[in-house]
Amino acid sequence: MALQHGNPADLLPVHWKSQITAWFAEDTPSFDYGGFVVGDSPRTATLYGKSPGILAGVPFFDEVFAQAGCIVQWHLKEGEFVDPGPSGKLAVATVSGPVRKLLLGERVALNTLSRCSGIATKSHATDVLIRKAGYTGILAGTRKTTPGFRLVEKYGMIIGGVDGHRHDLSSMTMLKDNHIWARGSITEAVRAAKTIGGFPLKVEVEVDSEKDADEAIEAGADIVMLDNFSGEGLKIAASSIKQRWAGKKQFLLECSGGLTSDNIKAYVNNDIDIISTSSIHQGVPHVDFSLKIDH
Structure with a gap:
């Protein structure tokens, strides 16, 4: 490679x-x-x-x-x-x-x-593995890297031919459940992130339901992460979201949460633009x- x-x-x-x-x-x-x-x-x-x-x-x-x-x-x-x-x-x-x-x-x-x-x-x-299963999107690592050794681990992902995702907290604004709870709502959190990050920084929002995905997209999120869905549930949600917002908003869908080489094929779904996993660099x-x- x-x-x-x-x-x-x-x-x-x-x-x-x-x-x-x-x-x-x-x-x-x-x-x-x-x-x-x-x-x-x-x-x-x-x-x-x-x-x-x-x-x-x-x-x-x-x-x-x-x-x-x-x-x-x-x-x-x-x-x-x-x-x-x-x-x-x-x-x-x-x-x-x-x-x-x-x-x-x-x-x-x-x-x-x-x-x-x-x-x-x-x-x-x-x-x-996922290409053989028909996936055409992006495979990415995560930020669950070893402190002090991140550069080496991210470099290894890139040499292996996958996307390094965000390299640090300054690379992209990712709003997870704790950010949403602390700010009060997805809409308010996205608005604040867009204000402070300006046009150069993408904003990603982690959600666990279609309802929250819709709120994130409406608020202007660039990427919506469908977190901890089942394989079949992911396919249903991704298709529904893409159809509902077709021609209205531009965004990417990402899936993550517990994906390994043993189960990742169940999540292969080309309505999902990015599959991210820590299994390519942890353990x-x-x-x-x-x-x-x-x-």
Whole structure:
């Protein structure tokens, strides 16, 4: 799997490398005792892929070793499939530098690459699943990401070929049940959101009934999320809402709530424009990588 246009690393903001520095500070807060044992002699190490999956997280892996004073040479490209084959391992990259620095960066780099690749792999597999079931809309992740690790997780979704949805609270105004209850009504909440966010920010409203969906659409919501509907209930509601508002208002319908690869096909419905799920990035299996000093 690969993005069709451009270099995925160009997506990353200017400040992202400081996160790598913070990871090093967490992992080695004082002395590197093991590094003292092995010393600074120049060595090479091979990165092996040991389970099948999509390679994702190359920029993070590169930066870990760049900050450690090492050089990475890749044998696969970002987004390509790792297939260990009968041998159980595939040489994915070669890392060279002082041996203590190779080991200093090893675990930080592997943890990041394994997690990011796991998300890309699960994202791609789920996308393939719903396409086979006939879905033509958008599959998206959610904001249920790990604090401090969001950039990596959202990046993995994109490499896996799915939409990252909103990346943070500033990306879009999503009005959930707590917002509605606190403000007093859907109409009042949407009006306030439109006033403060202006034309650049879309407003999405989470609803659990057709009645609330109608109120959100009437108030000017750009996206209406039908939350925690059953598969059949979703199809009935989505069709009814789209027919009722045809030619009157422009909006997108999204569904979410408890969707997994085991049940998602039941929700495939092309009256729904966006299917969002946290199952493509929460609790997903990692792709297994190891780094071995060449000897």
